[in-house]
Amino acid sequence: MNxxxxxxxxxxxxxxxxxxxxxxxxxxxxxxxxxxxGEAEVEAAPERELVAAGGTTSSVGTDEPVGTDEPASTGGHVGTDAATQEPARARKAAGIAWTLTLLGTALVVAAVVTRAVEVARWPLGNMYEFAIVGAMFTLLAYVGWSSRRDLRWLGAFVLAPVLAVLGSAVTVWWTEGSALMPSLRSYWIAIHVTVATMTVAVFTLGAVIGALYLLQDKRETSGGGGGRTAFMSRLPSARALERLSYSAHVVAFPMWTFTVIAGAIWARQAWGSYWNWDPKEVWSFVIWVVYAAYLHARATTGWKRQNAMWIALIGFGCVILNFAVVNVFFVGQHSYSGL
Incomplete structure (x- = not known):
């Protein structure tokens, strides 16, 4: 059966x-x-302006300047409703992508559930299980968020890191199901590790949107333009992207705070001390400090939001190091990678 x-x-x-x-x-x-x-609209804009200047039409059809916050609710389409500007072929591609995303999410959920039943425990005992559960939470967060607002523009940027994690899980981190180590046999694994994995999923969304914000801000500052970044004109404005990323981090930071506190309580039960300066503990605290610095910088007058966002991206870099490097190469009480 197993x-x-x-x-x-x-x-x-x-x-x-x-x-x-x-x-x-x-x-x-x-x-x-x-x-x-969008490029076709830009090319046609001078003709519309000439017609308007000639007095034969009104200015109702002109585009709203890029950079306002209005596009955030429509996926970043400037001036008018997104559905009226997207060609039918684009909407069809997005519909197929969304359907496939739902199917892929269901398959990852099925993989996690069957792994849990196979090993008869919470599936968070090694790197492979961390990876597939983290991918599951990231997909569920994206799907859930997409049910509340139009995030088709974000899909490619979320699926890319998810695929990287799943690919690493089946090629580098795969390990057979096995029993947990004695110190992991606690109900705290369902609390501490689950919340930590969920938090990483939200941090991932925040980092992806934050990186898009920096690109969009650079594009808007330089005056926009076509070429390789033409698709950015269909994304929300830089200001709207920054707010979305900040919202994700505001949700994730208290979750990570709980993760660190819950880990200390579990450590007291398992090892007799709340803090042991284990590499995993140290890096978890480093992540907390970096994200706290980001939120402080974001709320401090005089700090540019671009600089604050760079701090958040450094925090996500620490998250990746904590997961992919500390878990595997650092020897300590948290050496549970299974590799």
């Missing part, structure tokens, strides 16, 4: 990788098509 469940879990992960890769391709196609439509 061998069958193990195969189902593995097949689900591999199938999810294929489906999500296709979804990534359709999201990229969507961005390419709306960018092409």
């Amino acid at each position: 061998d069958t469940l193990a195969q189902i879990s593995s097949y689900s992960v591999y199938s999810a990788i294929v489906v999500l890769f296709l979804a990534l391709g359709f999201y990229a196609l969507y961005l390419a098509r709306v960018a092409r439509a």
